Amino acid sequence: MENKFQYAKAAQVTGAKTAFPTGEKFSMTEKVAYAEGSVVSKIIIRNERGNITLFAFDKGEFLSEHTAPFDAIVQVLDGVGEVVINGLPFELHPGESIIMPANVPHAVNAVEKFKMLLTMIK
Numbered sequence: 001m002e003n004k005f006q007y008a009k010a011a012q013v014t015g016a017k018t019a020f021p022t023g024e025k026f027s028m029t030e031k032v033a034y035a036e037g038s039v040v041s042k043i044i045i046r047n048e049r050g051n052i053t054l055f056a057f058d059k060g061e062f063l064s065e066h067t068a069p070f071d072a073i074v075q076v077l078d079g080v081g082e083v084v085i086n087g088l089p090f091e092l093h094p095g096e097s098i099i100m101p102a103n104v105p106h107a108v109n110a111v112e113k114f115k116m117l118l119t120m121i122k
Contacts (some may be wrong), residue, residue, distance in 0.1 A: 020044050029077050032056040034113050039063065050121040057081065057110035065107040072100045072120040079114025083107070092116075 020026065032042045032054040039061045044052040050070070057079075065084070074083055076092040083090050083098050084107045090098055091111060100106045108116070 028054060028117060029115055032115060034058055034115075037061070039110075044117075048122070050119070052120075053118045054115065055108075055118060056115045057108070057113065059110050059113050061110045063108040065105050067103050067105055068100070068120065069102055070120050070122050071102050072118055074098050074100065074108070075117040075119070077115040077117060080111040081114040081116055082109040082111050084109065 020031070031044075032040055034040070034056045035058065037058055039058070040056040042054045044054060046052075054077075074081075074092065075097045076094050078094055081092050083092060083100065085098070085100055086104050086106070092098060
């Protein structure tokens with residue numbers, strides 16, 4: 001119970017919204033599961049300064065082309081994904097990352113099942 005109280009108190013103090021307890025270690029890849037024919041996302045932290053979100057893509061799934069008002073970094077945790085920035089494709093493997101610049105069209109495609117961490121700072 002003490003941990004839940006500490007989490008609630010920490011979230012209240014920082015203004016953070018998160019489904020993850022603070023002050024505990026965890027595995028990114030274990031915190032989001034693949035789902036057949038889907039893209040699954042889990043917010044780690046979201047506040048007025050930005051957000052950090054885990055994604056799990058089934059093979060062939062995607063996020064369609066869009067823009068965002070802030071730079072964002074994709075870090076691939078598992079599998080193989082493709083990030084398309086302004087029409088230019090980049091295949092990414094575990095341990096690889098790419099920065100998607102603000103206000104530039106980008107999309108994400110699952111070449112294989114893959115998991116990624118998206119960090120956007122405002």
